[in-house]
Amino acid sequence: MNIHHLTAxxxxxxxxxxxxxxxxxxxxxxxxxxxxxxTLNAYTEILxxxxxxxxxxxxxRLDAGESxxxxxxxxxxxxxxxxxxxxxxxxxxxMLGGYRSPFDAAAVEKLKAxxxxxxxKTNMDExxxxxxxxxxxYGPTRNPWGKNRVPGGSSGGxxxxxxxxxxxxxxxxxxxxxxxxxxxxCNLTGVKPTYGSVSxxxxxxxxxxxxxxxxxxxxxxxxxxxxxILASLAVDTPHPPTDAPRPPLKIxxxxxxxxxxxxxxxxxxxxxxxADTLRSLxxxxxxxxxxxxxxxxxxxxxxxxxxxxxxxxxxxGVKYGYRALETPTINDVFCKTRAxxxxxxxxxxxxxxxxVLLSENYDxxxxxxxxxxxxxxxxxxxxxxxxxxxLTPVSPTPAYEIGANIEDPLEMYLGDIYTASANLAGLxxxxxxxxxxxxxxxxxxxxxxxxxxxxxxxxxxASYQEATDFHKKRPPSPDSMERGAAK
Amino acid sequence: xxxxxxxxxxLADAARIGLGPDAGALARxxxxxxxxxxxxxxxxxxxxxAQSSDAQNLSAPLRPDVVTxxxxxxxxxxxxPDVKGTYIRVPRTVEE
Numbered sequence: 415m416n417i418h419h420l421t422a423x424x425x426x427x428x429x430x431x432x433x434x435x436x437x438x439x440x441x442x443x444x445x446x447x448x449x450x451x452x453t454l455n456a457y458t459e460i461l462x463x464x465x466x467x468x469x470x471x472x473x474x475r476l477d478a479g480e481s482x483x484x485x486x487x488x489x490x491x492x493x494x495x496x497x498x499x500x501x502x503x504x505x506x507x508x509m510l511g512g513y514r515s516p517f518d519a520a521a522v523e524k525l526k527a528x529x530x531x532x533x534x535k536t537n538m539d540e541x542x543x544x545x546x547x548x549x550x551x552y553g554p555t556r557n558p559w560g561k562n563r564v565p566g567g568s569s570g571g572x573x574x575x576x577x578x579x580x581x582x583x584x585x586x587x588x589x590x591x592x593x594x595x596x597x598x599x600c601n602l603t604g605v606k607p608t609y610g611s612v613s614x615x616x617x618x619x620x621x622x623x624x625x626x627x628x629x630x631x632x633x634x635x636x637x638x639x640x641x642x643i644l645a646s647l648a649v650d651t652p653h654p655p656t657d658a659p660r661p662p663l664k665i666x667x668x669x670x671x672x673x674x675x676x677x678x679x680x681x682x683x684x685x686x687x688x689a690d691t692l693r694s695l696x697x698x699x700x701x702x703x704x705x706x707x708x709x710x711x712x713x714x715x716x717x718x719x720x721x722x723x724x725x726x727x728x729x730x731g732v733k734y735g736y737r738a739l740e741t742p743t744i745n746d747v748f749c750k751t752r753a754x755x756x757x758x759x760x761x762x763x764x765x766x767x768x769x770v771l772l773s774e775n776y777d778x779x780x781x782x783x784x785x786x787x788x789x790x791x792x793x794x795x796x797x798x799x800x801x802x803x804x805l806t807p808v809s810p811t812p813a814y815e816i817g818a819n820i821e822d823p824l825e826m827y828l829g830d831i832y833t834a835s836a837n838l839a840g841l842x843x844x845x846x847x848x849x850x851x852x853x854x855x856x857x858x859x860x861x862x863x864x865x866x867x868x869x870x871x872x873x874x875x876a877s878y879q880e881a882t883d884f885h886k887k888r889p890p891s892p893d894s895m896e897r898g899a900a901k
Numbered sequence: 902x903x904x905x906x907x908x909x910x911x912l913a914d915a916a917r918i919g920l921g922p923d924a925g926a927l928a929r930x931x932x933x934x935x936x937x938x939x940x941x942x943x944x945x946x947x948x949x950x951a952q953s954s955d956a957q958n959l960s961a962p963l964r965p966d967v968v969t970x971x972x973x974x975x976x977x978x979x980x981x982p983d984v985k986g987t988y989i990r991v992p993r994t995v996e997e
Contacts, residue, residue, distance in 0.1 A: 514979065715934065716941070723916060733980070734981055746992070765912050765931055766934050768912050769931060823930060
């Protein structure tokens with residue numbers, strides 16, 4: 415039995431049955447993380463001491479007969495923009511280098527109470543601004559499926575860690591697709607919950623009306639178990655299919671989403687096959703059109719950057735974080751600190767956000783974006799009146815090569831075209847594996863539902879994962895990661 | 902659309918970011934992003950409904966109005982770049 419290939423629930427079950435101990439499991443994942451992180455750069459920090467202490471403490475609770483969650487004793491990785499009292503919380507930025515949070519995020523508190531063992535903080539695009547985890551102050555993360563490929567972003571470190579078997583599950587954050595797209599690139603299942611259902615207390619803000627914390631794991635059952643701890647609502651563990659007739663599910667495929675010029679043929683083909691599989695499981699697949707697709711990314715950019723320009727104002731070198739040297743005046747403290755502390759992408763987004771909020775631009779840009787957001791939301795609400803779920807690709811292409819889009823920010827932003835709408839509309843959305851391209855790189859599909867329909871989404875994915883085995887494939891071992899190869 | 906040096910300086914001042922030699926490249930990036938995003942700024946009254954007053958009829962459970970992270974001056978000062986006693990030290994803000 416290779417415990418690195420087990421799901422979080424499988425591990426939790428073995429720990430509960432005393433076939434494995436929490437410290438033993440933590441040790442195994444810590445050792446793997448330490449061995450492989452030089453290649454993958456999935457972690458900004460591995461928390462050896464605190465993880466072993468936590469594992470020992472959880473084992474004592476289990477030995478004392480305390481009733482804990484099914485994930486008690488299971489190690490997890492935490493994206494480095496989620497505050498934890500263990501280790502540092504840097505948001506992968508020089509601006510917060512060495513910062514130690516005085517409190518745990520609400521999500522972290524809940525997971526710790528449930529017996530989670532945090533083994534490390536994962537790499538990400540700086541302040542969650544990116545889609546490839548190339549924009550980290552700590553260097554890029556590599557995709558376990560192909561070491562010359564990006565793992566996606568901004569939760570790329572979390573995705574790489576889980577995909578490589580360095581952690582059974584991880585938390586990521588999703589503002590425009592940053593949980594779902596890395597899951598698609600790394601053959602994982604992940605959820606962006608309904609906006610507001612998971613507390614953002616302790617999540618370093620990027621765009622406050624869009625940010626959500628979400629689970630990234632091997633399958634839908636794990637995601638449901640994690641969400642049931644995190645979310646302020648009940649999320650049932652998905653049930654496997656039975657012989658009893660299931661209520662017919664109506665799943666819509668917006669045809670205009672599948673006609674995009676930039677959509678890779680392999681991605682289109684695999685998502686269409688996904689529809690066939692869901693149809694064979696009893697779902698009714700219907701075609702629809704959801705308008706304003708071409709407005710999704712521009713609207714997201716304007717709103718996210720506007721909110722970021724406000725949220726990033728707190729990094730001024732005064733109360734915490736980086737402060738530039740040789741700053742004789744207070745204005746020098748602000749301007750030089752922010753010039754040196756932020757990376758290029760963060761500066762780009764702050765400046766664009768500032769641009770759209772200038773008094774002469776506010777109505778033309780920001781107000782128009784807010785109105786367009788309402789229209790996008792209305793379009794999805796209308797579509798979801800006629801169906802239960804919407805099926806789309808997660809991203810137009812599989813994972814691309816590191817450096818391919820680094821000089822072209824616009825090319826990067828276009829990758830969010832299928833995911834950003836769920837953030838704009840506040841809807842729950844999940845990504846799951848649905849196949850591989852000719853190079854063996856994973857392809858992901860996305861299901862979007864009505865507010866608080868996470869159970870339905872995960873139930874559907876669980877049924878799909880009972881009928882397929884894409885999610886069970888593992889990347890090549892770290893010492894042979896020349897190209898992806900589905901096993 | 903073009904973002905000239907004066908506009909760039911205005912943005913940098915508003916954002917409190919010193920630009921230096923980055924200014925030109927950032928201006929070109931912003932022009933490119935603005936050009937792309939301008940697809941929604943077109944004057945099309947049929948696509949500009951009145952803003953709704955409420956995005957969603959959410960019924961998310963609320964937590965009690967209880968402060969859960971009590972003030973901890975020592976922990977907060979531990980993260981400050983420069984302190985003096987219980988104060989955060991910064992350059993003089995009022996010129997003599």
